[in-house]
Amino acid sequence: TQLLEQSPQFLSIQEGENLTVYCNSSSVFSSLQWYRQEPGEGPVLLVTVVTGGEVKKLKRLTFQFGDARKDSSLHITAAQPGDTGLYLCAGAEGYSTLTFGKGTMLLVSP
Amino acid sequence: NAGVTQTPKFQVLKTGQSMTLQCAQDMNHNSMYWYRQDPGMGLRLIYYSASEGTTDKGEVPNGYNVSRLNKREFSLRLESAAPSQTSVYFCASSEAGQEYGYTFGSGTRLTVV
Numbered sequence: 001t002q003l004l005e006q007s008p009q010f011l012s013i014q015e016g017e018n019l020t021v022y023c024n025s026s027s028v029f030s031s032l033q034w035y036r037q038e039p040g041e042g043p044v045l046l047v048t049v050v051t052g053g054e055v056k057k058l059k060r061l062t063f064q065f066g067d068a069r070k071d072s073s074l075h076i077t078a079a080q081p082g083d084t085g086l087y088l089c090a091g092a093e094g095y096s097t098l099t100f101g102k103g104t105m106l107l108v109s110p
Numbered sequence: 111n112a113g114v115t116q117t118p119k120f121q122v123l124k125t126g127q128s129m130t131l132q133c134a135q136d137m138n139h140n141s142m143y144w145y146r147q148d149p150g151m152g153l154r155l156i157y158y159s160a161s162e163g164t165t166d167k168g169e170v171p172n173g174y175n176v177s178r179l180n181k182r183e184f185s186l187r188l189e190s191a192a193p194s195q196t197s198v199y200f201c202a203s204s205e206a207g208q209e210y211g212y213t214f215g216s217g218t219r220l221t222v223v
Contacts, residue, residue: 042214102152
């Protein structure tokens, strides 16, 4: 079973701060996805990264896939209260089902 | 809005009772999934259906059964509910090829007393 370790588990910051969350594995993934989940809702896909070393930007969010395709990071610039939620990474290996990490709970206070 | 619809949103069962969680998607996706989400455990796959007419066990299938009724609908049945099945259940669907990501429903919060 492939495992994805996310860190930190919980992050509480003030509005305007920058932050990075990490997703690490000993396994190689063909692609990696990041989701955000708000309370009472299902996860929503933010981005998919496929190529080792790939960087994708989504407004204030920057996603990077490690060169060896074993890890990924999510950086948020100038966090806002609307960024509050559970951030999940998920790895895909070929045509198998996704493996999800346990998530990073982010709380951004005004 | 297009997407994945789950019913019911909330349910309380007594130990030993049975129930079926319903899921339907209107995106013409081939693959559908059932997950449970528990504090500290993350999302764990119960069953999935890669295409209409096929179902396979995931990480935690014991105590559950599924039916892929047609391309749109994928139901999850608890035959004899146990307190350990208290959880939030999510249904998801996807195109073939994992790079497209999953579309999740809004979940069913199930409590077994």
